[in-house]
Amino acid sequence: MADVEMNHLWPPGEHNTSASASSPSPDKTSPDADHRDKEAESWASPLDHLATLLSFTMGLQHIMRFPFLYHANGGGAYLLVHLFLMAVFGIPLFLLESFIGQFTSSNCIRVHSLFPAFKGLGIASCIVIILVAPYLAVLFGYPLIYFVHTFISIEDWNLCSDVWETDGCVPSVSFVFPLFCVTGQNDSASYGLSWRLVLAVFLVWFLVFLALFKGLKVLGKVMWVTAGLPFLLLVILFFRGVTLPGAWGGGSYIFFMEARKLVEISTWKSALDNILFSYSFGLGTYTTRSVSYNPFRHNFARDVLVVSAASVTVEIIAGISLTCIWGFLAHQMQVPFSNVLASGFDATYYILPQAFSLMPYAKFWTCLYFLFVFVIGLPALIVYVQVLTDCILTSISPQRRRMRWALVLVTCTLGFLLSLIYCAPEGLERLFFVDMYAESLTTRMVCFLEVIIFAYVYGAGRIARDMEMICNKIASYYCYFTWISIAPLVLLIALTAYLILLGEELIGGMALACVAPLAFLVYVLCYVFRNDCCKIFQEEARPWGPKTARDREAWDRYCTERPLRNSLVHRALKRSF
Template sequence: MSNKQKSVEVEERGHWGSKVEFLLAVAGNVVGLGNVWRFPYLCYKNGGGAFLVPYLVFVVTCGLPLFLLETTIGQYTQQGGITCWRKLCPLVEGIGYAGQLILFYSCMTYIIILSWALLYLVFSFSSQLPWASCDNYWNTDNCIDFSTQNKTFEWTNQTNTTFAATEFWERRVLAISSGIEEIGSIRWDILLCLIVMWITCYFCIWKGVKSTGKVVYFTATFPYVMLVILLIRGLTLPGALDGVLFYLLPEPSRLTDPQVWMDAGAQILFSYSVGVGSLTVLGSYNTYNNNCYKDCLWLCLLNSGTSVVAGFAVFSVLGFMAHEQGVPIAEVAESGPGLAFIAYPQAVAMMPLPQLWSICFFVMLILLGLDTQFVAMEVVMTSIIDMFPTVMRRPGRRECFLLLFCLICFFCQLVMITEGGMYVFQMFDYYACNGACILFLCVFETVALGWIFGAERLYGIIKDMTGVNANPFFKICWLYFTPLVLLGSFIYSLVEYQPLTFNRWYVYPAWAYVLGWVMTFSSILLVPGWALYKLGTGTGSFKQRFHHLCQPAPECSLTKIEEAELQHITEEDLHWLNSS
């Protein structure tokens, strides 16, 4: 077989079918569960409306510059999260490997949440919501149900009681054991939901950007329909205004607390999906002249705007819940799984037509999480395929490799759906996917691109691709503000480290903390480790090796305009020489 025939068998890398597909894919990736169950909680916990001050500071100095930076290098190099660094700055290729490892950890944990949400959705079709009463086999004598008992009795005697929604979550869904040492058996109903979610994700992206670009038309837009419905319903409930005021009431004194600023920074990194290569891969499927500068500004506005609107939807319902129970809002406001699987389900159980609102809420959660999950999978797939294009882009290879990736994640995460699985899940979430790891990667990313590759060169690339002069403020951020703010946040996160606990009472054994730190450093050490490996195995003196590894690939050393100008001058010179 000739080389020409062989090359025909290698599939094209592909592009988005339209600009809308790119915008929806990025929106679906960055707008996720964190907008609904993390931002509103952080806002009320850290000073209400005053929290928006540090939040906006991090948006301007870190979120927007990093968002634009990663999208730009993806669109410019047309490469995934690992091979883009080979073209721009080979010395720090470890950033790409570290980002993919964090995404691998995230793929295992994030889909567990979707499985829980799917199980709740199935139960939402019951004639009576199972978390709305204490008449089930999993309930204890201490169970209380706000819909049937006296409110004053519940509030004054709550020390030895538990809510029906809490018992459903802990005793029915999780069947949680007493500690990580007691793993127990697999929860088979969650296992079934997990299989359904993996099959869904597989077929969403099995054809690459061709299938992903079509699926996001539904998964990225329909959650907004559900969010608007829940927002309107929430604002019409009694007590909703109290919840909204509690959510936004400013506490300026909290601005002096460093932890408030850390929470704002961590929220920006997670919600903007920076540091792990996701935006790089999504941008790499754009055409070279796409106006990514304008796209990034609008997408960042959409992301932050969704967070604020979700806060109104969530806290209007929590205000209603506090009104009905006769308790302070602070007692019902939670973050993370506690909000999604205890507080909110308990609130909808107290509304008229509870099944309808429960279905709306969990459909929204599933769709918000689904596109974030399959985009993360697509990013890992693209990054690995771009490393071995001639092998992996053969017909049928991608589908087989994706199936292998799904199976590896599935079998690795089985321990998380056991009776002790919640403890393992929290370890992965707290250590393997935490903000410190991403902070570290973002610091190296901005230093490598701002100082080694060159902020001025990046500025020229944006001008070359979009025809627009980006605001010079971005250059200042890439050089100074972003790396300094991120480095300060990284150091503070290590200084103020608090060991992981569960429900404020369970302390993990020492070996679990050691394992947690191993997961943390498994990604962080890839950056200096790869640099040392390349410096140690190269040829020439140390200075020559370092200089070579800091140089971009020849095709990335000039913009298209510069290449065209150079080519034009060369042709003119040759013509003049020949005529002479």
């Protein structure tokens, strides 16, 4: 077994002399590094990067989960907990992932050249994307189907009809659109697949291909549309919601607070889970997709703060909008407000469509709603595919890298074929199962190890100094202290709690949740036992630090002029004593 050395990773003037010089290292600078630097992609404008961040973070998860969690966990109490965790955990983790991506211009695999054995974390993230992307395509195919069906001429969408109802008509809060068109029931398609859903999913993957096959120049323009249009539609729906009859019957539930919820574990757990899920931390999205294509000196911290503020604002606007629409629906159906509360799939495809179907000019508002759902959801799938293809592109030769369109085409084709699993009548059950187990364990594990590696192995003091170099200002004590204390503690608690809960789940759920973590462990073993058989699993690595020769030289000078006696201590903090 070879020693796991890190002597080539330390900044100038801080060389790790304790590492064995004779130990072989698999991480050698590639001879094609300078050539690759010249071919590296970059955003046409820094605003393209900001638009990408906004379109990705303002996803369905913010719109459909936050309002329900707000009402289910004490209203204002949940909002306070959510904002507190965002301040001491969410934003610092956002900054850390953005920093390591921009500083090294690497994807989620190569960024771990700091500790090469942990490149398996990036592989685990890619496996989760492979599991998640196919069902996301199906999830975003539904609004396309319903968008088309809103144009079908029906005298009253809420009256019973053999076309729309199969289990009889009961006046209640239930979905009024043809659910069998989605699940494949009563469908004449072969092999039990719904041809409507297959066609919709194919269109989704085709749009993903169009967004990615030309690289960042096209992607940046697409993200401008997917960032601006959803926000415009959300504002329109907001003003429509607050002006509905009975809306403020639900609106009265906006401004309430159950103080006892502040001390309940379930409130804190719900807020933490929502932050991890909504921002997709631990999946390499911020490391690979956006900041790694920024100029080395780009002020990523400003973008993180703008996007975080925008995301919270969108959550609040969506919360008010949905609460008013729920109040309108409860008023129309003459049922208690609590009966119409829902989140996720139920809110998106059951409750809210019925509310819009009861409004004047129902077809217009329903079309607008499903357009909103599609446009706000699609960027997540585009980003995930972008991360996956980027990880593959950086592992092949520069000559083949010019065939980006072919790789994107193959990826989208395979994704479409995998999506067919969810187009059968039992597809929704499979979708909910994968959605429940595929992501949660891996994101917690990756985020926790990510913080440990960069805050303790590399050192929070070094990170603060490197951020000072990029942003040309002293890194805040706020980020520094959260990286070394609150963030790892919160993630350790979240990871431990999830493992305890996972032990009570069915074998199938446990197996699916452990697929990506097991791949990480396999990679670690392959790195440690470096025989010929294991070399095929080892990703070609590059030294830690800036990618281009010019930025590396500047970093060398900066570190030499500002040496640290202890990698864990903030340089400015040490100077103040």
